[in-house]
Amino acid sequence: MTRKAFVMPMLTVAAAMAAAPALADETADLVVNGEIEMVTRTAAPAHVDGLNEVISGWVFRSDETQDLQTDDFDNPGMIFVDQARDDFETAMGTEGQSCADCHESPEELAGVRATYPKWDEERGLVQTVEMQVNECVTERMGAEPLKYDGGDMTNMVALISSVSRGMPVDVAIEGPAQSVWEQGRDLYYTRTGQLELSCASCHEDNYGNMIRADHLSQGHINGFPAYRLKNAKLNSVHARFKGCVRDTRAETYAPGSEEFVALELYLASRGNGLSVEGPSVRN
Amino acid sequence: MADNVKPRVRVPRQASAGETITIKTLISHPMESGQRKDSDGNVIPRSIINRFVVDFNGENVIDFALDPAISTNPFFEFESVVPESGTFTFTWYDDDGSVYTDEKEIAVS
Numbered sequence: 001m002t003r004k005a006f007v008m009p010m011l012t013v014a015a016a017m018a019a020a021p022a023l024a025d026e027t028a029d030l031v032v033n034g035e036i037e038m039v040t041r042t043a044a045p046a047h048v049d050g051l052n053e054v055i056s057g058w059v060f061r062s063d064e065t066q067d068l069q070t071d072d073f074d075n076p077g078m079i080f081v082d083q084a085r086d087d088f089e090t091a092m093g094t095e096g097q098s099c100a101d102c103h104e105s106p107e108e109l110a111g112v113r114a115t116y117p118k119w120d121e122e123r124g125l126v127q128t129v130e131m132q133v134n135e136c137v138t139e140r141m142g143a144e145p146l147k148y149d150g151g152d153m154t155n156m157v158a159l160i161s162s163v164s165r166g167m168p169v170d171v172a173i174e175g176p177a178q179s180v181w182e183q184g185r186d187l188y189y190t191r192t193g194q195l196e197l198s199c200a201s202c203h204e205d206n207y208g209n210m211i212r213a214d215h216l217s218q219g220h221i222n223g224f225p226a227y228r229l230k231n232a233k234l235n236s237v238h239a240r241f242k243g244c245v246r247d248t249r250a251e252t253y254a255p256g257s258e259e260f261v262a263l264e265l266y267l268a269s270r271g272n273g274l275s276v277e278g279p280s281v282r283n
Numbered sequence: 284m285a286d287n288v289k290p291r292v293r294v295p296r297q298a299s300a301g302e303t304i305t306i307k308t309l310i311s312h313p314m315e316s317g318q319r320k321d322s323d324g325n326v327i328p329r330s331i332i333n334r335f336v337v338d339f340n341g342e343n344v345i346d347f348a349l350d351p352a353i354s355t356n357p358f359f360e361f362e363s364v365v366p367e368s369g370t371f372t373f374t375w376y377d378d379d380g381s382v383y384t385d386e387k388e389i390a391v392s
Contacts, residue, residue: 073293073309083287083289083311232355
């Protein structure tokens, strides 16, 4: 750990916080459990025009929030990962199979989260981790699909993400996925809603600035599913998209929709090179 | 009974005699305050962990009283002096009468 430790009497801290918003220590390094070293800043991939450096959302959070992610015991998102670990072993559907019958352990799925969303040759479309989970649930296990942004699904995605932590995000954007990626890029730069904001208005042009009380990040999705302190649960990427689009005062696309899958592919590719952090802790 | 209640505890495996150690505990629990209403306007009944006790070799270390304003998945971190090898027992009491327990051994050299 190379984080700076500030030793201050509590009263001083309280007074300082009342005077100014608690801004992040932007030079800190993220090491989880004292062993997984995360890349939180790296050179932007060549296909990203608007950024020189890509920065994880973790960097923009306050010291206290940052600390929560450095240890699995302190990270409240790991509670949900544990729940998914139980689900992983639970047989469901007409086939009487559990995830563990094919995959043995979640650790076998290491690396999955880093390369998704991914082109699926057989189906001829870009698949997210959620879609892949539901493919197993419906086709191999003979069960009802999980709700795309429901708790059980998000927890399962967090489990799959947790075993890839520290691996660099590396989604493929060329070949058959390219047209979907371009659709995602167009969505990213399209202004929507009564406020006429695009994703780029906040997360490319104004990251690092305050939007009222919030410190704007670059909006990467390497930390998803993210445990948010505001609602005390894991939040899926598409639920976050929905929240952002709603905040522009627009009608949103549905979680799991073709548009959000395209946007997810594009956004994931913007963060190529950052570490998979999910489940991360954000405010 | 509240769903998915799962206690977890972190205690160092070993320590030297008289050392002060840090103990972290977390229990997943909704901690429904009893102040909220559902979409039909009915009050959602209170369901919280109301007491949390830690003993070491039968001697009480700490005894928390929990109230409805405590948020979901209560986390406690505290320090304890360990004079000898032994067992920490952790007990959470639920409003519905359920009792959840966990134990951790520590070796003192």
